[in-house]
Amino acid sequence: MRVRGGSRPFDPDPDLLRLPVLGPDADDRALLDHATELCAERCDREVVHLAFLDGAGRQVAPAGRLHNVPRLPRRRDVDELVDLFRHQGLRARARQVVCVWQTVDDDELDRVAVDAWVTGLTRSLGAGPLRLRAFWHRTPSGFTVPGRFGDRAGGAAGD
Secondary structure, eight states: OOOSGGGOOEEEOGGGSOOOOOOTTOOHHHHHHHHHHHTOSOSOSOEEEEEEEOTTSOBOSOOEEEOSOOSSOOHHHHHHHHHHHHHHHHHHTOSEEEEEEEOSOOOHHHHHHHHHHHHHHHHHHTTSSSEEEEEEEEETTEEEOOGGGTTTOOOOOOO
């Protein structure tokens, strides 16, 4: 994954300019609805969906996708993704970022890898003005909420 120079893998999607507001008091159903809208496509490829939000949970930039993100992160992979989030978020004056980590399988390695990503992102983004608001793992069988975001007990929404 390269995020420097002109080869940033950020892929804005103009169809996703109108995500629902994710207010500070959003319940589990509102969170799941937000995730479902963010990645309204078939779950047949490895991709990371993301959106930047202001402090009130309103979308401030087109939602995007990241391709070719390493399955298991090294520290520098997490740092590069955090740099990308901070750079893009600063440009949009975002205060929050939400992610849906989409995998085509839900095996043990996928779960370990997604948990490693969410742990690294949470730790790195916790010290800055942009915070990780929500994080979901999506597989063909639905959504789960990894790590500190819900102990993998998030709502399941099938495709």
